[in-house]
Each structure stands twice: as C-alpha cells, then as structure tokens.
Amino acid sequence: xxxxxxxxxxxxxxxxxxxxxxxxxxHAQVTSNSKLFSGASTTFGGEPNSHVSLVDAAMPGMLPxxxxxxxxxxxxxxxxxxxxxxxxxxxxxxxxxxxxxPQGYQISQYKSPIVGEGEVVLELxxxxxxxxxxxxxxxxxxxxxxxxxxSPTMSYVDLNRSGVALxxxxxxxxxxxxxQAKAYVTKLRSILRYLGTCDGDMEKGSLRADVxxxxxxxxxxxxxxxxxxxxxxVNFIGQAIEYEARRQIEIIEDGGSIDQETRLxxxxxxxxxxxxxxxxxxxxxYFPDPDLLPLEFSQEFVDELKxxxxxxxxxxxxxxxxxxxLSPYDASVLVAERESADFYETVLSxxxxxxxxxxxxxxxxxxxxxxxxxKESRDIASSPVSAAQLGAIVDLIGEGTISGKIAKDxxxxxxxxxxxxxxxxETRGMKQVTDLGAIEKVVDDIxxxxxxxxxxxxxxxxxxxxxxxxxxxxxxxxxxxxxVNDLLKSKLGI
Amino acid sequence: xxxxxxxxxxxxxQGLANKSFTARELTDAxxxxxxxxxxxxxxxxxxxxxxxxxxxxxxxxxxxxxxxxLAGIPLGIKDLFxxxxxxxxxxxxxxxxxxxxxxxxVTSQLWRDGAVLLGKLNNDEFAxxxxxxxxxxxxxxxxxxxxxxxxxxxxxxxxGGSASAVAAQLCMGATAxxxxxxxxxxxxxxxxxxxxxxxxRCSRWGTVAFASSLDQAGPxxxxxxxAAILMRSMAGHDPKDTTSVDVAVPDYExxxxxxVKGMKIGIPxxxxxxxxxxxxxxxxxxxxxxxxxxxxxxxxxxxxxxxxALPAYYIVAPAEASSNLARYDGVRYGLREPAKNIIEMYExxxxxxxxxxxxxxxxxxxxxxxxxYYDAYYLRAQKVRTLIKKDFENCFAKGVHAIxxxxxxxxxxxxxxxxxxxxxxxxxxxxxxxxxxxxxxxIAVPSGKDAQGLPLGLQLIGRPFDEETLFSLxxxxxxxxxxxxxxxxx
Numbered sequence: 001x002x003x004x005x006x007x008x009x010x011x012x013x014x015x016x017x018x019x020x021x022x023x024x025x026x027h028a029q030v031t032s033n034s035k036l037f038s039g040a041s042t043t044f045g046g047e048p049n050s051h052v053s054l055v056d057a058a059m060p061g062m063l064p065x066x067x068x069x070x071x072x073x074x075x076x077x078x079x080x081x082x083x084x085x086x087x088x089x090x091x092x093x094x095x096x097x098x099x100x101x102p103q104g105y106q107i108s109q110y111k112s113p114i115v116g117e118g119e120v121v122l123e124l125x126x127x128x129x130x131x132x133x134x135x136x137x138x139x140x141x142x143x144x145x146x147x148x149x150x151s152p153t154m155s156y157v158d159l160n161r162s163g164v165a166l167x168x169x170x171x172x173x174x175x176x177x178x179x180q181a182k183a184y185v186t187k188l189r190s191i192l193r194y195l196g197t198c199d200g201d202m203e204k205g206s207l208r209a210d211v212x213x214x215x216x217x218x219x220x221x222x223x224x225x226x227x228x229x230x231x232x233x234v235n236f237i238g239q240a241i242e243y244e245a246r247r248q249i250e251i252i253e254d255g256g257s258i259d260q261e262t263r264l265x266x267x268x269x270x271x272x273x274x275x276x277x278x279x280x281x282x283x284x285x286y287f288p289d290p291d292l293l294p295l296e297f298s299q300e301f302v303d304e305l306k307x308x309x310x311x312x313x314x315x316x317x318x319x320x321x322x323x324x325x326l327s328p329y330d331a332s333v334l335v336a337e338r339e340s341a342d343f344y345e346t347v348l349s350x351x352x353x354x355x356x357x358x359x360x361x362x363x364x365x366x367x368x369x370x371x372x373x374x375k376e377s378r379d380i381a382s383s384p385v386s387a388a389q390l391g392a393i394v395d396l397i398g399e400g401t402i403s404g405k406i407a408k409d410x411x412x413x414x415x416x417x418x419x420x421x422x423x424x425x426e427t428r429g430m431k432q433v434t435d436l437g438a439i440e441k442v443v444d445d446i447x448x449x450x451x452x453x454x455x456x457x458x459x460x461x462x463x464x465x466x467x468x469x470x471x472x473x474x475x476x477x478x479x480x481x482x483x484v485n486d487l488l489k490s491k492l493g494i
Numbered sequence: 495x496x497x498x499x500x501x502x503x504x505x506x507x508q509g510l511a512n513k514s515f516t517a518r519e520l521t522d523a524x525x526x527x528x529x530x531x532x533x534x535x536x537x538x539x540x541x542x543x544x545x546x547x548x549x550x551x552x553x554x555x556x557x558x559x560x561x562x563x564l565a566g567i568p569l570g571i572k573d574l575f576x577x578x579x580x581x582x583x584x585x586x587x588x589x590x591x592x593x594x595x596x597x598x599x600v601t602s603q604l605w606r607d608g609a610v611l612l613g614k615l616n617n618d619e620f621a622x623x624x625x626x627x628x629x630x631x632x633x634x635x636x637x638x639x640x641x642x643x644x645x646x647x648x649x650x651x652x653x654g655g656s657a658s659a660v661a662a663q664l665c666m667g668a669t670a671x672x673x674x675x676x677x678x679x680x681x682x683x684x685x686x687x688x689x690x691x692x693x694x695r696c697s698r699w700g701t702v703a704f705a706s707s708l709d710q711a712g713p714x715x716x717x718x719x720x721a722a723i724l725m726r727s728m729a730g731h732d733p734k735d736t737t738s739v740d741v742a743v744p745d746y747e748x749x750x751x752x753x754v755k756g757m758k759i760g761i762p763x764x765x766x767x768x769x770x771x772x773x774x775x776x777x778x779x780x781x782x783x784x785x786x787x788x789x790x791x792x793x794x795x796x797x798x799x800x801x802x803a804l805p806a807y808y809i810v811a812p813a814e815a816s817s818n819l820a821r822y823d824g825v826r827y828g829l830r831e832p833a834k835n836i837i838e839m840y841e842x843x844x845x846x847x848x849x850x851x852x853x854x855x856x857x858x859x860x861x862x863x864x865x866x867y868y869d870a871y872y873l874r875a876q877k878v879r880t881l882i883k884k885d886f887e888n889c890f891a892k893g894v895h896a897i898x899x900x901x902x903x904x905x906x907x908x909x910x911x912x913x914x915x916x917x918x919x920x921x922x923x924x925x926x927x928x929x930x931x932x933x934x935x936x937i938a939v940p941s942g943k944d945a946q947g948l949p950l951g952l953q954l955i956g957r958p959f960d961e962e963t964l965f966s967l968x969x970x971x972x973x974x975x976x977x978x979x980x981x982x983x984x
Contacts, residue, residue, distance in 0.1 A: 054596060058821040060589065061576050061598060061700040063735050093817050095863070097840055104820020155836075157825065285863035287872060290706035290814050292736055 008130075008176035010218060013249045019218040020245045021225075022175035022211060026188060028167045028198040029142065029206040030073045036141050036165035037064030037107060044204055048147065048158035056163040058102035063291050066091075070165040071295065073197040074114050074139050075305050077167055080195045080312055081134050083118025085302050089138075091292045095285040099157050100144035108168075110286045113138035114295065120171075120191070121314060122183040123332050132184050133172035142166050167198070173212070173222070178238040185209060185234050186336070190313050194338050202232045211237060213244045215252070223248070224258040228265050228272055240265040244272050316341055324348070324358025333366050339380050340365070346387035347394065357398040364394055368411055384415050392421040401425060402432050406477055432480045436487070439471070439479050443487050446470050454492060461494040498523035499663040500979075503567050503720040506666060510556055510566050517556065517566025521549035521610050524568045528612065528664045533984050536649075536659040538573055538631045539581055540613040548610040555608060564727055565608030570665035572656050573614040574621055575601050575711075576700040580611075584702040585629035586619045588822045588847025590829045598700025599732045600669060600711045607727040612665050616655030619849045620819065621676055621704040624922040626654025627909065628851040636684060636906050637662040637980035641947035647906040650680030650922070656714045657684040661980050667715040667724050671701060673708045674807055675902075675926025678938035681714055682901035682951030685940040685978035687721045687968065688714040692959045693933035694739035697732030705814040706737075708807075708930040717977065718939060718968040722746035725961065741959055749962035750969045755789030757963070760889055760897040764800040765925060767903065773944045774900045781898055781941050781952040784974035785967060795894060797885040800928055802878045807927040808920060809862050809875035815852075816859025822847060854916065883932045890957050896967055897955040899925050901938040905948035929955050937964040941975045949978050
C-alpha cells in the first residue's frame with residue numbers, strides 16, 4: 001500500500017524549476033545505563049572525565065565487550081522502523097586520529113549493519129503523506145569532547161561521552177524539500193521516544209543529523225551532493241536545506257559545478273560554509289575489529305523484543321481515529337509526542353463514556369489544554385490541570401451538567417485554583433439548568449415581553465437564535481441550550 | 495643444598511611442600527642470579543621488593559596449607575603484560591614510564607595461584623621482531639654460545655627476555671606472547687619449552703596488543719611438565735575478552751607421561767624447504783623416529799597453502815598493528831613530544847616514540863588497509879588465512895592428532911647479523927606463522943644441537959583446544975632428547 005507521491009516544493013531558478021534531493025544520517029544516542037563497549041555510566045553532565053573506564057580511555061591492552069542492552073535497543077529501533085533485522089552483523093574499525101578519539105579508531109559497523117532496509121511514513125500538511133526509505137541502522141561509539149576554553153594555549157579533552165552508543169540511521173535519498181526533511185526528523189524522533197531507545201534531546205546532542213543535499217532538474221539525474229554536518233535543531237535543518245539548495249542552484253545556473261564537500265551551517269548568518277573538500281576527506285581504512293566477534297543473535301531474540309514493543313505513533317493514531325472518531329489531524333497532534341498521547345489516554349481512561357466523549361476529550365486536550373500550555377510556554381508534564389481533572393470536565397459536558405461555555409470558565413478555575421471540577425460546579429452554582437419548569441418560566445417571560453420578535457420569528461424561524469440567547473443570558477448561561485431550543489420551538493410554533 | 499635456581503617448577507613445588515626451603519629462599523636465589531646476569535639484559539625491570547613480599551605471602555599460605563598450585567614459584571613477566579603499579583612499556587619508548595592501574599588477566603591468575611613476580615622481561619618493541627633487537631632497552635643476549643666462540647647471539651624474539659631468563663635460570667618460568675612465533679622461536683633458540691595455546695585459550699585482556707586476531711599468551715619453561723603447570727594457571731575464559739573461549743581448562747599436567755601409542759603424527763611435505771640445513775632435516779627425522787618408537791604412527795600430510803602463509807601474515811599482522819598502535823598518540827599517557835599543533839604533536843611523538851621496525855609495520859599496515867589496496871592485500875590475505883585453516887582442518891579430519899615440524903629454519907644467530915634485510919628476519923617465522931594464522935596450538939620442544947653446539951627445537955601443532963596431546967607428545971621428545979642447560983659464562 002504505497003502512498004501516492006506527495007507533491008513537493010520545487011525551487012524556481014533562472015532556468016526553470018529545480019528539485020532538491022535530500023538524504024539524512026541521524027545519530028541517535030542509545031538510551032542505556034552504560035556505554036556500548038564498557039561499563040562506564042552514560043549520564044549526561046558530570047565533571048569532565050568522571051565517566052571514563054580504562055576501555056574508554058584506550059589504555060594499553062583494554063578490550064571492548066558489547067553491551068547487550070544497546071543491541072536490544074538497536075533491534076527495537078529497527079523493528080519500530082519496519083526494518084530488516086540482521087541476525088549477524090560485524091563491527092569494524094574506522095581509523096583516524098583526533099584527540100577526542102582515544103583508540104585512534106571508532107568502532108562502528110560498515111559493511112554489515114545490525115539493521116537493514118526499513119521505512120518511515122510522514123504526514124504532511126493537507127493530509128498528504130510520503131514514505132521515506134531507511135537504508136540501514138548501525139551501532140557505533142560516540143567520541144569525547146574537546147574543551148577549548150580552559151587554557152590559553154592548550155585544548156583539554158573530556159572523555160565522558162567517549163564510547164557512548166549511537167545509532168546511525170541512514171535514510172535513502174527520498175526526501176524532496178525542507179518541509180519533508182523537518183517532518184522526517186520529527187517523526188523519527190517521535191518513534192525513538194515512543195520506543196524509549198533515544199531520548200531525542202537535540203539540545204543535549206542526543207539526536208544530531210548530517211544532511212546530504214543535491215539539486216537536479218525534476219526527474220533528471222542526481223546532482224553532486226554536499227553534506228551539512230552535525231545539525232541539532234529541526235528548524236536549522238530546514239533553514240540549512242533552503243540555503244544550501246539555493247546556493248547550489250545559483251552556482252549551476254552561473255555555469256559552475258558543485259564540489260562534493262562537507263559543510264557546516266552557521267545559524268547566526270543562516271548560511272552553510274565549507275568545512276572540508278572531498279580531497280581532504282579521510283581514508284578511514286575500515287576493517288573488521290579483530291577484538292570483537294561478529295554480533296549474532298537468534299530470530300527468537302528478535303521475536304521476543306517485537307512482542308514487547310510499545311504501540312507506535314502510527315498505530316496509536318489509527319486507533320484514535322477508528323476508536324474515538326478523531327480526525328486524522330487531531331490524532332496526529334495527539335500522537336506526535338508520547339507524553340501528549342499518554343495524557344490523552346489517561347483522560348480517556350477516566351471518562352464515564354469513552355465512545356461518546358472521546359472526540360470531545362481530544363478537542364479539550366488539543367484546543368484548551370495545549371493552547372493554554374503553549375501560551376504559557378509550559379510542557380505537559382507541568383500542566384496545572386491534571387488528566388483526571390480534565391476528564392471530569394469532559395464528563396460534566398458530556399452528561400449535560402454544564403455547557404461548553406461554562407466548561408471554559410470551569411477550566412480556568414481549575415487551572416488557577418485547582419480542585420475537583422464536579423465539586424466546583426456544585427459549590428459555585430455552575431450547574432446547567434435542565435429543570436424544564438424553571439426554563440419554561442424564563443421562556444414565557446421573554447415571549448411575553450417581546451411580541452414583535454415573536455411575530456418576526458414565526459416568519460423567519462432562524463430568529464429563534466435571538467430567543468435562545470436571551471434565555472441563556474437571563475439564566476446566567478446555566479440553562480441547557482438544547483432544552484431551551486426545543487421549548488422555544490414548541491412555544492413559538494416553529 | 496643444590497642451586498635452587500636450577501630446579502624445575504615441579505621440583506621446587508616438591509621442595510616447598512617438603513619444607514626443604516622456603517619461597518623466600520627460592521626467590522632470593524633468583525634475585526641474586528638476576529643481579530649476576532644483568533649482562534644478558536633479560537630483565538628491563540627487577541622488582542625485588544614486590545618479589546620478597548609475594549614470597550613471604552606464599553610462605554604464610556604454604557604454612558597454613560593454603561598454597562595455590564604455583565605457591566612461591568618465582569616467575570618473570572614479559573613486559574607486554576600489564577602489571578598493576580609496576581611499569582609496563584612493551585619495550586617501547588612511546589609508553590615511557592607507563593604504570594598501569596590494572597593487572598592483566600593472565601598475570602592476575604598467576605598471582606591468584608601463588609606465583610611470585612621477579613620482574614619484567616625484555617622483548618622486541620610491541621612484540622615486533624624475531625631477535626629481541628628492536629627493544630628500546632637494547633637487545634637481549636642468549637645464554638647459549640657457539641662452541642669455542644664468544645660471539646653474542648640473539649635469544650630470538652619477540653619473547654627473547656623470557657627465553658633467555660628461563661634458559662639462564664633467572665626465573666623458573668616466564669610468560670610470553672606469540673603472534674607469529676614469538677614464543678616458539680625463542681624457545682627453540684634457547685633450549686626451552688614454549689607453547690602457544692589455541693587462540694582464545696588465554697585472555698588477551700591487559701596484554702599490550704600487537705595483532706589482535708593472532709596474539710596469544712603462553713608460557714616458556716625449562717620442561718614440558720613445567721609448561722603444562724604454568725598453562726593451567728594462565729588459561730581460562732575471561733568475560734572481559736570476547737575472543738576468549740568458554741571451554742574447561744584441563745589439568746594439563748596429567749597429559750605428561752600419557753601414552754601416545756596409536757596417535758597419528760602428520761609430517762607436512764611443504765615444510766621441507768629448498769636449501770634447508772641438513773642438521774634441521776636430521777633433527778626432524780630423529781623427532782619423528784622418537785615418536786614412532788613411542789607407538790605413534792607417522793603419516794605424510796599436505797598443507798598446500800603453506801607457502802602463502804608468511805606473505806599473508808605480513809599483511810594481516812601489520813594491518814591490525816597499525817590500528818592497535820593508533821592509541822599511542824601522546825594525548826593521554828606515555829611519551830609526548832612538544833609541538834606547535836596537534837598534527838605536529840602526533841608526528842613528533844610517534845616518530846620519536848616508535849622504533850624503525852614498529853614504524854615499518856605501521857606503514858605497511860596503513861598501506862594495505864588504504865582505499866584501493868584493501869581488496870588486493872588485506873582481503874586477499876584473509877582469504878589465504880581461511881585456506882591455511884582449511885588445510886589444517888582437512889589434515890585433522892583424516893585422523894591426524896598432531897603435526898611435527900622443525901621450529902625454526904636455523905639455530906640462533908649473532909646480534910646484528912640479520913639487520914640489513916627485514917625479510918631475512920621475517921623468514922625466521924616460516925614454520926610458526928601458519929599456526930597463528932589458523933589459531934591452533936603449537937609447542938616448541940628442545941630436541942638437539944647443531945654442529946656448533948647450539949640448541950634446536952621441534953614444533954608440534956595440535957588440534958584446536960587439544961594442548962594436552964601436545965604435552966604428551968612433547969614429553970616423549972623431551973624424554974628422548976634430554977634437557978639442555980646453557981653453560982654459565984656470565
């Protein structure tokens with residue numbers, strides 16, 4: 001079931017339209033307590049060189065031993081990307097000298113990665129969707145960090161991150177514009193966070209992207225690509241692609257050609273600049289790491305992990321749509337972050353009638369709660385209104401105790417002061433009046449005092465709305481709008 | 495009282511148990527011998543204080559009846575094994591005064607069993623060499639001399655310090671490592687017994703790496719029994735080394751004296767080299783005859799890819815070494831040469847810290863792994879390796895229990911005699927590298943002397959993890975050939 005090719009943005013140049021071709025390598029730090037090949041802690045922060053084992057510091061005679069938890073996390077991620085899991089993979093050494101690389105080589109996977117081809121489906125604006133192919137996922141070690149601000153003449157090295165497990169997730173060159181690229185990173189991040197295999201914290205560097213960009217005439221042969229290294233913000237990725245594509249188009253249209261090179265994005269200037277050319281590229285001299293046997297596990301091992309995989313965003317989304325009648329858009333908003341989906345599910349679990357009020361609950365989570373949280377720049381974890389409180393408000397609306405309008409007042413009270421919504425409705429007299437006798441009296445009064453409006457309404461039944469408004473006003477908003485409507489129609493004979 | 499340093503480990507074990515002497519006396523005798531033999535340059539670091547302290551602990555344990563299998567046995571340790579709080583250099587300037595805060599698995603097992611550390615033994619720099627002439631501490635002298643000559647001979651390498659110290663009775667046994675023959679060749683040059691166990695038998699954790707897929711630790715001793723005793727303590731699965739194998743370690747000593755009747759011994763025709771000295775040829779036939787006399791059956795076998803072993807070895811080993819030695823960069827420990835920037839610091843440090851042979855191999859290794867050359871060299875060498883392994887498997891599949899070959903193509907040579915052409919030096923390993931390439935166990939046993947009175951050895955190659963058969967067969971050769979002691983001239 002292939003999604004139809006989504007229309008993507010073309011860039012207008014002097015010689016016509018250009019298509020951008022983008023492939024990404026995402027480096028995602030594996031969530032694990034210890035490093036890929038040593039027992040040292042992976043805790044972020046901490047004094048420099050406080051989480052460094054003899055192996056991480058590459059002391060003479062030290063040997064790597066694979067951390068099985070990292071293998072499980074890589075396999076789970078592969079399963080989450082609907083990818084082929086390779087029961088046999090090989091660790092290779094990527095050789096180069098740099099002070100943050102104690103061994104003089106990075107242990108990575110070159111020819112035989114742990115995970116093969118997979119795919120990620122992106123939802124774009126306007127209900128379009130596009131499938132991006134995954135080429136591979138492999139495990140590798142992170143490097144340490146250089147500290148240039150500690151001494152006027154020297155650079156210092158912090159090896160805390162040295163040896164931490166990374167998953168490098170390589171996409172196929174299926175991405176066609178900045179919007180898709182941003183959606184890809186966002187979706188991948190969401191999947192990783194659902195799986196709990198990477199915390200996705202881009203600010204801390206847990207998720208970084210290398211973006212390969214080339215341009216071509218639509219449908220033409222692939223152009224020469226440039227790689228923009230180490231991007232750690234979704235917005236910067238978008239900006240960098242826009243800039244880089246235009247830069248390349250300009251060069252080609254001026255009769256030049258693109259040099260294959262590695263570039264860096266400068267967020268202050270909004271530009272990419274050359275870091276090193278292809279000629280300066282390292283010869284990494286990859287070869288199988290003789291300290292490690294090939295990584296082998298059974299299909300049962302994979303099946304067991306698969307059986308315990310959490311529900312992923314796509315599955316959750318379709319369950320929300322079919323189970324609670326949510327619109328695809330609302331469902332996407334809710335599942336984008338695991339925390340918001342979880343919040344919604346908690347609201348649902350407390351509802352008196354999920355089938356009746358599931359959609360209403362979604363509206364309240366998205367519009368009232370998220371709207372309010374955004375306004376105050378708070379995240380869902382610090383929401384003053386709990387899932388239980390919001391559920392109670394939705395229940396009150398659903399059962400007809402309060403109107404939607406009153407509910408908004410109630411939400412405000414709960415947000416500001418807290419408290420049990422049902423009790424608040426009682427103590428503050430916010431209950432909707434459904435007592436027909438009481439409403440009837442108000443209706444009769446208004447009909448009696450407005451004979452000319454009555455005449456108009458008989459001629460033009462839509463004018464019943466004016467009567468509804470008057471009744472609601474004089475009941476302080478507590479009258480049940482449906483009951484008012486029915487009553488008015490029968491009294492007015494329309 | 496007999497000279498304590500001339501005892502075998504088995505004899506000393508008995509003497510300690512009988513209270514004929516104490517561990518402290520045994521250690522002191524060796525410390526004195528070491529002092530008297532400094533001209534041999536076998537030790538690069540003597541640790542008398544540590545030795546006496548460990549000997550005292552051994553005496554205490556023996557008194558309480560808690561002495562381990564090696565209680566009070568003084569040993570020398572090749573400087574490739576990390577020893578906690580004791581300088582470990584791999585005999586390279588680049589490690590400088592490196593003092594590891596950890597103990598290698600192999601040595602920690604020896605101390606667990608009660609052995610005593612006498613000091614660190616000389617070796618070729620990073621175990622790269624066949625004469626112990628590449629050590630930054632200078633060459634080791636072989637206690638053996640040609641009859642009527644004062645020419646200083648090499649003890650072989652890379653475990654030259656280990657072989658020389660054991661032969662000169664400066665320790666009762668020594669640890670060694672073997673990547674292409676570094677245990678067996680020096681053993682053959684010094685009339686000692688050296689065994690390279692099956693790859694994966696001993697942990698490599700804490701041993702300075704040369705070529706990870708070939709390196710294997712083993713003992714050098716003065717008798718086959720002693721080698722068996724040391725092996726048992728050194729061997730064993732280590733979760734810290736993924737390539738170490740989880741198989742039970744037998745009591746190797748029980749293999750000594752076991753009948754070899756009916757065993758099939760392969761004589762590989764490809765090991766009969768053109769221009770091989772007649773005395774090597776004679777030694778080989780003699781060894782075969784001894785085994786036959788003990789009831790073994792001799793069969794001619796073929797190992798057709800033997801001739802490719804040495805060239806392939808000199809691709810695989812330098813390739814791994816070039817990567818393994820990248821960590822010696824002056825950033826975290828060891829030598830650092832001043833420079834204006836990081837690239838220059840790397841260049842100055844590594845140029846100053848590595849000797850010629852190490853630099854040569856790092857360059858060869860870097861070259862064979864380079865883009866465009868990888869397939870032609872490294873990949874092809876790995877294919878050769880698979881074929882060599884297959885040769886041996888075919889041979890063992892035909893019921894062969896072990897293969898008998900000469901250990902070296904000649905006896906020990908003079909210091910500086912083979913300095914010119916590195917290939918001439920590499921040819922020393924012609925009979926031994928195949929064993930490393932195939933990951934098999936191999937033992938070198940003293941078997942006779944050449945016309946100039948220098949010791950020669952035979953090699954037995956066994957099935958994977960069947961070191962026991964090698965000890966049984968080695969014992970037969972030792973019984974027939976006798977043991978050889980270098981006359982003391984120092």
